[in-house]
Amino acid sequence: MALTELQKRKFKVAFDSQDVDGTGVLTQEDFQRLIDNLTNINDKPNTEATALYEEMWQDLLSKADVDKSGGVTLDEWYDYIEQLISDEERLDKYVINTAVTVLNSLDSTGNNKINLDEYKVLAAALNISESDAETAFEKLDKSGDGSLDIDELKENIKEFYLTEDENAPGNWLFGKF
Numbered sequence: 001m002a003l004t005e006l007q008k009r010k011f012k013v014a015f016d017s018q019d020v021d022g023t024g025v026l027t028q029e030d031f032q033r034l035i036d037n038l039t040n041i042n043d044k045p046n047t048e049a050t051a052l053y054e055e056m057w058q059d060l061l062s063k064a065d066v067d068k069s070g071g072v073t074l075d076e077w078y079d080y081i082e083q084l085i086s087d088e089e090r091l092d093k094y095v096i097n098t099a100v101t102v103l104n105s106l107d108s109t110g111n112n113k114i115n116l117d118e119y120k121v122l123a124a125a126l127n128i129s130e131s132d133a134e135t136a137f138e139k140l141d142k143s144g145d146g147s148l149d150i151d152e153l154k155e156n157i158k159e160f161y162l163t164e165d166e167n168a169p170g171n172w173l174f175g176k177f
């Protein structure tokens with residue numbers, strides 16, 4: 001199953017937001033910077049979230065870096081996601097891990113939900129503009145109660161990877177696409 005044009009567009013946005021230094025390759029340095037930005041909220045390092053993000057990076061590298069160059073190119077990224085989304089069990093596990101990790105690192109108030117201010121920390125780390133972050137948050141908050149709970153996170157993450165509907169809210173996970 002080949003990726004659709006919409007999927008390629010979205011997955012490139014996800015790739016570019018994680019390629020912090022803009023080299024066109026995802027490396028340990030990009031992830032270290034992302035992890036630092038996402039786990040040092042209120043100047044308190046979150047060691048649990050750090051460990052989870054490091055595990056995600058190691059998993060990505062071991063599965064996506066086919067030529068063992070130490071980095072993941074856009075083509076390697078596309079192949080990796082294509083495999084990920086064609087394996088329902090693996091995708092479900094990935095979606096849950098991602099949702100838990102994001103919630104764990106961003107929920108500074110400890111209510112198991114992410115509000116707009118907390119989402120903006122993620123958006124800033126991923127180089128999403130403030131106005132795009134506001135638009136994205138409004139769409140991702142499907143219940144419209146001003147926060148994202150674990151179920152909304154899981155739904156949106158899964159939708160981001162799977163949907164072929166241009167208007168699906170989950171498309172906005174990494175901002176404008």
Ligand SMILES: [Ca+2]
Binds near residue numbers: 026
């Ligand atoms: Ca890079």
Ligand SMILES: [Ca+2]
Binds near residue numbers: 064066070072073076
């Ligand atoms: Ca590589």
Ligand SMILES: [Ca+2]
Binds near residue numbers: 141142143146147152
């Ligand atoms: Ca909500």
